Amino acid sequence: MAEIATSPRERYRAQVRTEIKDRAWEQIATAGASALSLNAIAKRMGMSGPALYRYFANRDELITELITDAYRSLADAFRATAEGGTDLAALARTVRRWALEAPHRYLLLYGTPVPGYHAPPDTTKIAAELMAVMLDAVPPVPADRTPFDEHLDGLTFRAGHRPGPVTHRALIFWTRVHGVLSLELAGHFTGMGFDPALLYDAEVDTLLT
Amino acid sequence: MAEIATSPRERYRAQVRTEIKDRAWEQIATAGASALSLNAIAKRMGMSGPALYRYFANRDELITELITDAYRSLADAFRATAEGGTDLAALARTVRRWALEAPHRYLLLYGTPVPGYHAPPDTTKIAAELMAVMLDAVPPVPADRTPFDEHLDGLTFRAGHRPGPVTHRALIFWTRVHGVLSLELAGHFTGMGFDPALLYDAEVDTLLT
């Protein structure tokens, strides 16, 4: 987007940083995030291990940045989808495409977190952004309110101050989407023989009316 | 259950193995499965690192056994619940209690898998056992069939050879349960302020009629 005036050095630095991240994604895809090795990345890039520490303070910082990038890319996909009139079906297609495109990326965000790891404020902001898009995409809902709807009405967070039933709809949209995707991408449907895409579509359909 | 006649040596061996696994669970709870260190376990048990290799061939074998044990405990809880007449609501309560009781254990089974890791036949058998219990607990379903129901009817796996709509119900029960639990236990609801238990109950309620 808005190109900031950069010195050649800064441009080189940015380029190396993105190459490091690319290699990191490759490693995560083949061996998982826990096996990510700064040393191996450096060697594959033709330089010595400690050189990487000029670009990332430590392994955690690299992973954190990968997570932030991944969140950002999902949010961008969401926003792009929401451009031409928002509806939940389109968002559902987008998130599934985004997830299947790079399962390890999905799992880095929504799989097992490292205990004690605290997400940086960036990611929680992006998560709120995602939620806002979903809230806007919720279709008109029936008027009957459940106790949980009342519970939601009485909360302080109120992202967008939507009424309880709308928030409820957005939440179950999100949980149902992840219900199918997380089991599918973690391989819990393999051997069952059915097509997860059909289950996904059927599940999303229940949220549209 | 059925105690097998064991020599003192075998009993000692079994005892040490379970102590190793207990320590492993502690470590997983505090630092995550990826940080599980055989060395640290050994030292905490007052012996030298390589001694553990008498009990587990390698790190993977230990983790595999932890996974199998966890699966077994979930299946046992399921079977116990299904004893006195099966219904989905009771199963839902059981799985949630089981998950919250030890979140790291839940995440070891249903969180990010290690790429390239293949689940041993044990676990897939237990997964089928879980599915069978759920299929039995599905209430009578409406007669109208969706395309996905037809798809399920045409499959070869047919765990229990139930009709499509019944299998469909069991599947969405499972995905919706994990949709809420995986997001909750991975911390994606923190800061939103609502009570996940209420969302869970509301979600389960939609499956009961």
Place this chain on the structure above:
DNA sequence: CGCAAAAGTTAGAAGCTATAACTAGAGTTG
């Protein structure tokens, strides 16, 4: 051109998995 800052180097500490070779002790067997 010359110099300061940045990038990359090797060396090394501390920790990990896992193997090899060895010792001490427990249990079995002639």
Place this chain on the structure above:
DNA sequence: CAACTCTAGTTATAGCTTCTAACTTTTGCG
């Protein structure tokens, strides 16, 4: 009971990891 075998544990070691420290080379700016 003595001898022998098998097992549990030991230390040593190779090879990997993250990450720090100290040093050298390169690069871009004034």
